Amino acid sequence: MSLSVFGTRHVQALLGSFGRLARNPLATALTLLVIGLALALPAALDLFVSNAQVATGGFGQAVDMSVYLKTGVPLAQARQLAADARARPGIARATLIPAQEGLKEFRKYSGFGAALDALPSNPLPDVLHVVPRASASSAADLESLRRYFTAWPEVDVVQLDTQWVLRFNAILAVLRRLAVIAAALLGAGVLAVVGNTIRLEILNRRAEIEVTKLVGGSNAFVRRPFLYTGLLYGVGGAVLAWVILEAAVLILDPSVITLAQLYGSRFALQGPSRQVLGALFGGGMGLGWAGAWISAHRHLRSIEPRA
Amino acid sequence: MIQFERVSKRYPNGREALTHVSFHLASGEMAFLTGRSGAGKSTVLKLVALLERPTRGTVTVNGKSTGSLKARHIPAFRRQIGVVFQDHKLLVDRPVFDNVALPLVVAGAPLKEVDKRVRAALDQVGLLGKERMLPAELSVGEQQRVGIARAVVSKPPLIIADEPTGNLDPDLALEVMRLFRRFSDVGVTVLVATHDQHLVHELAKREIVLASGEIQDDGADSLPHVVATR
Ligand SMILES: Nc1ncnc2c1ncn2[C@@H]1O[C@H](COP(=O)(O)OP(=O)(O)O)[C@@H](O)[C@H]1O
Ligand SMILES: [Mg+2]
Numbered sequence: 001m002s003l004s005v006f007g008t009r010h011v012q013a014l015l016g017s018f019g020r021l022a023r024n025p026l027a028t029a030l031t032l033l034v035i036g037l038a039l040a041l042p043a044a045l046d047l048f049v050s051n052a053q054v055a056t057g058g059f060g061q062a063v064d065m066s067v068y069l070k071t072g073v074p075l076a077q078a079r080q081l082a083a084d085a086r087a088r089p090g091i092a093r094a095t096l097i098p099a100q101e102g103l104k105e106f107r108k109y110s111g112f113g114a115a116l117d118a119l120p121s122n123p124l125p126d127v128l129h130v131v132p133r134a135s136a137s138s139a140a141d142l143e144s145l146r147r148y149f150t151a152w153p154e155v156d157v158v159q160l161d162t163q164w165v166l167r168f169n170a171i172l173a174v175l176r177r178l179a180v181i182a183a184a185l186l187g188a189g190v191l192a193v194v195g196n197t198i199r200l201e202i203l204n205r206r207a208e209i210e211v212t213k214l215v216g217g218s219n220a221f222v223r224r225p226f227l228y229t230g231l232l233y234g235v236g237g238a239v240l241a242w243v244i245l246e247a248a249v250l251i252l253d254p255s256v257i258t259l260a261q262l263y264g265s266r267f268a269l270q271g272p273s274r275q276v277l278g279a280l281f282g283g284g285m286g287l288g289w290a291g292a293w294i295s296a297h298r299h300l301r302s303i304e305p306r307a
Numbered sequence: 308m309i310q311f312e313r314v315s316k317r318y319p320n321g322r323e324a325l326t327h328v329s330f331h332l333a334s335g336e337m338a339f340l341t342g343r344s345g346a347g348k349s350t351v352l353k354l355v356a357l358l359e360r361p362t363r364g365t366v367t368v369n370g371k372s373t374g375s376l377k378a379r380h381i382p383a384f385r386r387q388i389g390v391v392f393q394d395h396k397l398l399v400d401r402p403v404f405d406n407v408a409l410p411l412v413v414a415g416a417p418l419k420e421v422d423k424r425v426r427a428a429l430d431q432v433g434l435l436g437k438e439r440m441l442p443a444e445l446s447v448g449e450q451q452r453v454g455i456a457r458a459v460v461s462k463p464p465l466i467i468a469d470e471p472t473g474n475l476d477p478d479l480a481l482e483v484m485r486l487f488r489r490f491s492d493v494g495v496t497v498l499v500a501t502h503d504q505h506l507v508h509e510l511a512k513r514e515i516v517l518a519s520g521e522i523q524d525d526g527a528d529s530l531p532h533v534v535a536t537r
Contacts, residue, residue: 012412207396207398208398210396211396211397211398211409212409212413213382213385214356214358214385214390214396215385215386215390215409215410215413215457216382216383216384216385216386216410216413216414217382217409217413218379218382218413219379219382221382221413304358305358306358
């Protein structure tokens with residue numbers, strides 16, 4: 001068999017499988033939907049975790065510290081403190097958020113504007129927002145930094161976000177593992193769905209298989225169209241999963257942007273990355289092919305021509 | 308081409324369909340396999356096409372013993388045999404062309420070659436021009452001839468046919484048998500099972516007679532050239 005003949009036969013088998021799926025649109029659509037959802041779910045979890053990491057990137061990686069000054073500290077003195085902090089080694093940034101500005105931001109995003117107007121004076125203190133260098137972010141460094149700020153008489157409270165960051169990262173790690181477990185379970189589900197669909201297809205085409213074997217068709221020849229059918233289910237399911245993810249991102253994005261603005265962030269949802277898409281298509285095709293192969297291996301053997 | 312040596316066949320249900328059957332069909336020879344219904348004709352053909360294996364004895368086809376042939380060699384084995392059935396076993400949802408092309412496609416023939424050979428085979432059975440029709444759109448006689456075209460399209464050295472004229476009226480039946488004789492004239496070995504004595508006499512070929520699973524008449528002696536060599 002020449003290479004071109006070999007290629008032609010595969011193209012024929014592929015087109016034949018495609019044609020059969022297209023001729024049965026409802027059944028095909030239902031199967032694809034099941035596969036698509038099974039692939040989309042773990043990918044969505046993974047997407048959620050990635051987005052959560054990006055969204056919290058500012059304080060998720062480098063920890064930061066909020067130094068609340070006592071009310072009544074003059075602004076000029078607060079500025080001087082900020083400059084002193086900046087001069088310390090181990091500090092990447094120290095930004096003063098004067099009470100006036102803090103109030104403006106709060107009024108803009110919180111929706112408590114009317115309530116604030118009712119107050120006689122600004123209830124917010126000046127805040128010094130301190131970001132340590134990555135090289136000086138160990139628990140001990142942070143503790144000594146906290147003590148440095150607490151020692152100032154102007155300082156009311158120092159709030160360190162380490163604990164929160166650690167918990168948050170731990171939650172993300174749990175979710176990531178959950179995505180892996182979901183992928184394994186749902187992957188097995190895809191295998192079963194494709195396998196069963198192919199089994200029914202084989203039973204439907206029993207007469208054709210018998211005749212094909214009768215005229216000398218090998219097991220590989222008989223199996224080929226079913227493998228392509230499985231592969232097409234995998235590709236179709238992956239495309240559908242992709243569409244589901246993009247649609248979810250599209251629908252969620254406006255509310256997420258609003259939420260992010262409330263936290264003073266310009267964050268917007270990221271769609272699935274190349275790696276996620278690669279996993280989606282690779283996983284879909286691999287599972288489709290494998291499911292079809294297992295089913296074909298089990299059921300084609302027993303179909304032998306009868307006279 | 309076909310050699311049966313003391314072949315017995317017992318089906319799983321315990322029914323002994325053949326008992327100590329021995330005969331030899333030379334390359335290029337044509338013979339009828341006759342006998343009453345249940346005599347074992349179909350069983351002989353099934354053993355030749357490796358749809359069944361012998362319980363005892365050896366069946367040798369084109370130099371290969373079927374008893375020990377490995378599963379992965381069966382497809383190639385079957386490709387050298389053209390098989391025609393009474394119920395023709397066509398794919399009802401495929402046009403005539405696809406049905407006839409199947410043996411070439413499974414053998415991996417190039418597309419151009421497939422096209423040429425399918426037309427040639429349909430021409431031989433007088434069905435050129437009906438490539439795109441579905442089997443259901445054809446008469447019974449035409450369907451049978453599609454089955455024959457499929458059996459000969461890959462030019463196998465051996466053709467076996469099980470009651471190929473069972474559903475045909477006498478005129479059509481004779482025409483189909485003459486078709487087989489024409490293949491035999493160009494060197495193809497042909498074995499046809501039938502219970503139609505009239506046709507057998509009409510074609511004047513060797514007749515192997517089975518009765519209750521045993522050879523009643525090998526028919527070889529009646530062949531002029533066989534007589535001459537003895
Ligand atoms: N698959 C089978 N299982 C059990 N018995 C069978 C099977 N095929 C044929 N037989 C039996 O074997 C005997 C010979 O059958 P067969 O070869 O079909 O005869 P013929 O073709 O001459 O009518 C019959 O008694 C038949 O009932
Ligand atoms: Mg019979």
